[in-house]
Amino acid sequence: MSVLEVADVHLSFAGVKAIDGVSFEVGPAELLAVIGPNGAGKTSVFNVLSGVYRPQSGRVEFLGEDLLARRPHEIAAMGMARTFQNVELFHNLTVLDNLMLGRHHHFRYGALSALWWFGRARRAELAARAEVEEIIDFLELEAWRRHPVRLLPYGVQKRVELGRALAMEPRLLLLDEPVAGMNLEETEDMARFVLDIRDELGIPIVLVDHDMGLVMDLADRVLVLDFGRPVALGTPAEVQQDPRVVEAYLGGTA
Amino acid sequence: MSGTRAGGPSAAPAIPTGRSRRVRGRPLLHTSYAQDMALLDTRAKRVSAAALVLLALALSAVLTDPALEVLAAAYVLAIGAIGLNIVTGYAGQVSLGHAFFVAIGAYTAAALSGPPGGDTLGYGITEIWVWLPAAGLAAAAAGVLVAPLATRLRGLYLAIVTLGLVFLGEHVFKEWQELTGGVGVGREAAVPTLLGVRLDQDGAFGTREQQLYLLMLVLLVVFAVAARNLARSRVGRAFAAIRDRDIAAAVIGVPLTRYKVLAFGVSSFYAGCAGALLFTLSGYVEPGSFNLLLSVQFIAMVLIGGVATVSGAIAGALFLSLLQPLTRALPALVPVISGDTTQTPNVFQVETVLYGLLIVLFLIFEPRGLFGLWIRVRNYWKSWPFSY
Numbered sequence: 192m193s194v195l196e197v198a199d200v201h202l203s204f205a206g207v208k209a210i211d212g213v214s215f216e217v218g219p220a221e222l223l224a225v226i227g228p229n230g231a232g233k234t235s236v237f238n239v240l241s242g243v244y245r246p247q248s249g250r251v252e253f254l255g256e257d258l259l260a261r262r263p264h265e266i267a268a269m270g271m272a273r274t275f276q277n278v279e280l281f282h283n284l285t286v287l288d289n290l291m292l293g294r295h296h297h298f299r300y301g302a303l304s305a306l307w308w309f310g311r312a313r314r315a316e317l318a319a320r321a322e323v324e325e326i327i328d329f330l331e332l333e334a335w336r337r338h339p340v341r342l343l344p345y346g347v348q349k350r351v352e353l354g355r356a357l358a359m360e361p362r363l364l365l366l367d368e369p370v371a372g373m374n375l376e377e378t379e380d381m382a383r384f385v386l387d388i389r390d391e392l393g394i395p396i397v398l399v400d401h402d403m404g405l406v407m408d409l410a411d412r413v414l415v416l417d418f419g420r421p422v423a424l425g426t427p428a429e430v431q432q433d434p435r436v437v438e439a440y441l442g443g444t445a
Numbered sequence: 446m447s448g449t450r451a452g453g454p455s456a457a458p459a460i461p462t463g464r465s466r467r468v469r470g471r472p473l474l475h476t477s478y479a480q481d482m483a484l485l486d487t488r489a490k491r492v493s494a495a496a497l498v499l500l501a502l503a504l505s506a507v508l509t510d511p512a513l514e515v516l517a518a519a520y521v522l523a524i525g526a527i528g529l530n531i532v533t534g535y536a537g538q539v540s541l542g543h544a545f546f547v548a549i550g551a552y553t554a555a556a557l558s559g560p561p562g563g564d565t566l567g568y569g570i571t572e573i574w575v576w577l578p579a580a581g582l583a584a585a586a587a588g589v590l591v592a593p594l595a596t597r598l599r600g601l602y603l604a605i606v607t608l609g610l611v612f613l614g615e616h617v618f619k620e621w622q623e624l625t626g627g628v629g630v631g632r633e634a635a636v637p638t639l640l641g642v643r644l645d646q647d648g649a650f651g652t653r654e655q656q657l658y659l660l661m662l663v664l665l666v667v668f669a670v671a672a673r674n675l676a677r678s679r680v681g682r683a684f685a686a687i688r689d690r691d692i693a694a695a696v697i698g699v700p701l702t703r704y705k706v707l708a709f710g711v712s713s714f715y716a717g718c719a720g721a722l723l724f725t726l727s728g729y730v731e732p733g734s735f736n737l738l739l740s741v742q743f744i745a746m747v748l749i750g751g752v753a754t755v756s757g758a759i760a761g762a763l764f765l766s767l768l769q770p771l772t773r774a775l776p777a778l779v780p781v782i783s784g785d786t787t788q789t790p791n792v793f794q795v796e797t798v799l800y801g802l803l804i805v806l807f808l809i810f811e812p813r814g815l816f817g818l819w820i821r822v823r824n825y826w827k828s829w830p831f832s833y
Binding site: 241242243262263264267268272273275279280281282283284288291292293295296298300301302304305306307308312313315316317320321324355356359 | 478479481482484671674675677678679680681682683685686688689690692693694695696697698699700701707711753
């Protein structure tokens with residue numbers, strides 16, 4: 192059974208077709224890469240999946256449940272976690288608080304327990320802290336724990352964002368350009384984390400990136416989009432050979 | 446990493462989370478998360494917090510009654526400022542309507558504790574533990590009703606709408622004479638009775654001012670600690686997430702509408718309690734008090750004290766309240782400034798200008814407010830006498 196099933200989704204903004212009939216599936220522990228030139232609709236697909244955009248037609252099922260009628264926070268609670276192309280962390284909060292926010296929907300205590308603190312709230316916060324420390328350990332963020340994220344280097348911010356998504360205990364992870372703007376070393380680190388997440392934690396991943404070396408190395412399958420339309424879907428080797436993909440990236444032969 | 450495995454139940458953490466040992470001479474070495482996440486996590490903080498509370502208690506025996514009344518008012522205003530800081534500082538929803546919620550609290554309490562059968566509405570319930578929560582809840586209910594606006598509007602637009610609330614309230618309170626007594630007349634404020642003991646008359650615990658001072662001090666500590674707890678919980682984090690990035694907050698699982706409503710509710714609860722208490726000091730409520738200036742005063746307290754910090758809100762309230770006796774002394778010193786509201790320039794205009802000026806100066810030179818100044822001082826002395 193597939194974790195995510197996207198069938199014939201259409202999304203347009205006034206006259207612009209952002210997504211034009213995209214369909215794909217993500218299997219358990221699969222790493223699917225979505226690639227395409229700028230403006231191909233990769234991030235729009237993510238925004239549909241996380242409930243920020245609502246497509247005009249099509250069907251999206253996550254763990255067998257329909258996603259389209261749900262609000263972003265409900266989708267998050269179902270186990271969909273994502274990172275953003277431009278780092279969307281909570282800039283005034285520390286790394287710890289950002290990661291703790293990832294666990295927001297796992298908490299069960301309310302505002303009144305919070306005002307009193309002792310008892311439910313304290314127990315839940317301590318347990319969550321222990322979970323978050325596991326992620327800090329996994330992503331090697333120990334040195335930055337107490338720093339407000341706005342002061343951190345870009346590469347570390349990207350890692351914190353990945354950590355926040357992991358803290359949600361996702362059933363599916365959406366990574367929007369996790370290595371954009373990174374140097375070679377940071378890219379290698381991130382690639383290692385992505386592989387570990389899939390292999391050790393068994394979390395299926397949808398990855399968008401422009402770093403073709405990374406995509407072809409990591410992905411199990413690749414979906415190529417161009418102007419919102421699916422161009423090709425297959426293993427990295429198949430996709431690389433596909434003349435339509437070459438045309439989408441380099442233009443048609445004159 | 447078992448705890449984050451997809452779908453699986455959270456495994457019991459193998460890391461110490463409960464009791465653990467302290468190492469002498471290493472105040473920052475925490476050996477458990479409980480130590481690390483404590484409100485007062487170092488010895489220095491515990492000692493200074495206790496010293497501050499003891500000092501505040503001791504002041505009630507040392508200071509004169511008029512000085513105590515100024516401080517008691519400052520404590521009440523601090524409760525209101527903490528409330529504004531919750532919605533504006535933590536949750537980032539700019540509200541100019543704080544005076545409106547303060548008014549609702551003040552009139553709920555006054556009406557509940559007022560003498561039945563008088564000129565104005567009264568039910569004769571003078572016990573403070575009845576009218577204080579009631580005032581808070583009434584204001585919170587109003588806050589919850591207003592909150593849906595905040596889910597549609599942002600920033601300046603929300604500020605303008607909440608500004609409208611102040612004018613709306615001002616008009617209603619001026620015209621609703623049964624409740625408020627009308628302009629220039631006013632009505633008696635809530636009567637603080639604790640288990641049958643009237644605190645606004647000289648009694649067993651000291652003079653009227655001493656009793657009220659102690660009451661306000663205790664309440665301030667309770668409200669401040671509760672606000673700190675809220676701020677460090679999932680709720681406070683969700684507020685901050687909405688302030689910093691609302692879309693990202695929704696995508697990671699924070700329901701925006703619910704938390705904006707909650708922020709307005711809690712903030713208004715604080716405002717309502719502050720309103721109920723504030724006028725017990727003078728014993729008299731006048732409907733003209735709940736104007737834009739009162740809202741601006743609260744905003745000044747938050748900005749001057751420190752945005753999104755509880756201690757900052759308290760510091761700001763103390764700072765502005767202690768400034769007032771100084772400005773009120775101006776007419777005697779500077780003949781141009783009049784003490785009469787009909788004259789220009791008068792003390793009240795000077796105060797308004799001063800608040801504005803202070804806000805501008807703080808925003809330019811220390812946006813973190815008095816709290817930021819404290820951080821600077823602390824950091825300087827941390828490594829003294831070395832530069833690093």
